[in-house]
Amino acid sequence: MAGKAQAGGAKSRFKQDEKRRDSDHVSFLKHRGFRWLWIALGLSLATIAGYLLIDQQPRPNGGTWYGYTLGTIGFGLIIWLSLLGVRKRRITTGAWSLKAWTSAHVYLGLSLVVIGTLHTGFQIGWNVHTLAYVLMLLVIATGIYGVIVYATLPQSLSANRKAMTRAQMLDALTAIDRQLESAAQPLARAEADLVIAALGQDVFGGGALARLTGSYPDCATARACTGISRGSEAETRVVALLEKRSEQLAQIRGALRIRAALEVWLFVHIPLTIALIAALTAHVISVFYYW
């Protein structure tokens, strides 16, 4: 009896572990054998079939009963998808795991391209209705970008680290800077100024565009490297240290670039989602205000 209980316990333990393993190691894209991908595909195909088969008079757009149905589904989906931001801040367990939620978010979000487009009836113009549609497409496009970079960039981020933490990268730069400070003591005014400029420049400066492109045309370290001749021994040493600094900066900037690429879509995705909800509100109210 005790053995049976033990076996039962082991079995449930196994199940529990399997569940944990599943939740730990399966990407949200593959969650439950692409369950939400199939659901989203089914939804998209069903709406396309409905669009083609249902006789919408006088012509297909948001004003037919099918158009209203698509619009209602789309509106509901957009509101629910935007609630991911609320959901992910609440740590819960159970069937509606955050992974399931994210999986559904991605695939149902993609199906909105089909639902939203069919709702428009392919009528596009310069108005609040198309604004909402375009915002929705932009949000989805940035979301697609986000999924792609989340799937690909973390590897290059880790490759760029070369077994250093971000703190160590900064420490290394500080170490080089301290050496530069003392090594530069014999230098003449003009060269000393170049070193001061290099040391004084904020490693995180340059703005978002420089981060995303990895191009820093105003880099004071690079300028000091080329500006100081290798005449004396002290100068040679300073230049060598500056080159070392450049290398270290390159690593940090590489990390910044990848990090920026990983994060930039959220700076479009989130504000445009809120803008989309505002535009949707204006769309729905205006349609019935001028019915």
Added chain:
Amino acid sequence: MAFLIRTIDFTAAGREIVRDRVLDQASLAIGRAAENDIHLPDLAVEQHHARIDVQGDGTLKVTSLGTLGFALDGRAVADGTIDPRTGGEIALGAARLAVARESDGTIAITIRQVAPEEGKGDALRGFQLASVLPSKRAMSWVFAAAILVMLLMVPVTSHLLRTPAKPDPTGKTEGAVLLDSAWSAGELSLKHHSLEDNCESCHVAAFESVKDETCLSCHKGIGEHADRPRLATGMPALSAGDAIQWKIAEGLGKEGPLGCVSCHSEHEGPVRQKAGGEAFCSDCHKDLPARLKDTQLTGAHDFGKAHPQFRPAYYASFGAAKPVRAAAGAKPVERSGLKFPHDVHMNARGGAARMAVSLKQYGKPLECKDCHSPSPDKAGFKPVQMEQACESCHSLAAGGIGKLRHGSLKHLAEDLARISTGPRSFDSGRERPGRLGSASPYRADFGRPVRAYIGISNALSAGGVCTECHLPTTGPTGQADLMPVNLPDRFLTSGYFNHEAHKKEECTDCHAADTSKAASDLLIPDLKSCRDCHLGATAVKTKKIVPSDCAMCHAYHVPAGQWSPKGPEPHYVPKPLAPPKYKPEATKTVVAAIRGSASK
């Protein structure tokens, strides 16, 4: 090889204390134990932590002795190499050992203590993109607020506070609501384009769908396809989806599926309302009699397959007040009150042809167009005028004193009376007295108009000049009279036929005029003759076959009108024409009269 060990400490007051000592040896031991060359009193450092060896090429090899490594230029390592010419920095606990070569060749190792960095977490924050971009929350608020204010609050507020603008088809009045053009789902149709800047001309009240009365405020007198209740009965059942939509929409105050806007959907771009397709008509008309029990119409859905026989309007009895429509398939006998054998006039070898050849006006046998001239729109024909069409042969010239006027018995009487009194030539300007005999015009001038009476009687009785074409009859008081001429101005009253579009055909291809012996023949072609070329919309187009949908011959609002992509719409109930001279009681066109009786 000499090492210069320089220790830099700070007093409590912040003053720097620098101690130098020179060790002339090839290797240095570093650790917490006092016997080390470089003694670091720091619990994070091991007793014997690391060793620095000078190598053959002048570089320094740093090796950790225990399990804990050290940081070389910020990087955590277990051992490493420093080139003294470039220098390097070793971090051990809180100590930083800066290695550099002095000018005299000694290797200086400068030892400093660094305070633990408290702001490190903050520094790491710099790696986030958020440190160089405005916050997502702020951007969200700005975008959402801009959209809600510009696209919702401004139009709604200005709508609530405005003085309503009047609908103005000329387009000169702009709407009073601000920024509501952003709400427009698309450009208006071509005919409504002038209202583009005045949304209020149609969208009168908030949350109220466009009302029929608003449309009718401009579109006065538009023809109704049929009475609304009959339309509702004749309509097929709505699909489940449409039924739900209309139920909800009507619950919210929208006019039902018979309202103007349910067909005339706007904001579809600068186009004209398209003619309804065959399905639009056949939805109701395919099996209309099944729903609308009392209708005289039979089911119709495809001109080639299911279309009722034409029922032309004609006058079934002499002098009838109104035309009637022929029964389907019947051979109507028209009582126009005229005698006119078409075959006699059209026979190229007959007397009429010979007379025409002899006349300069014709010069050759008569053709249809000699009598029937097209109406200005070239779709139909003007009424035949006796003076133009008949008189060159059927002359009313009266013995050198002019001619009799045609059209009215009163005129005839006056003209005959004038035959005797009319102006004539004299030898001199003076009348000689005493000539009162029968040869003189005196009696005719001053006596009783006996000859005129006789003339009228002769003209109106059988064999007289009038009865060449007209039927003699007697008036209410028994006097001689002629049967009034009744010809409908349109035979096909529920459809539209354009003769111009068929000008390549011979008239006799459709109208059997060349074999018609009497005016009582109604020469309107039947369905079969149309179907030689015209089949339903789904027919395959060939050189001869023209796929024809309902709109080719019928319009919705006035079925007798034709929808055309250009020109005026046939939407409106036709205006009464000027009454013809011979039918003073007629105030309406035949189409209007028939439609009027049908709607009663």
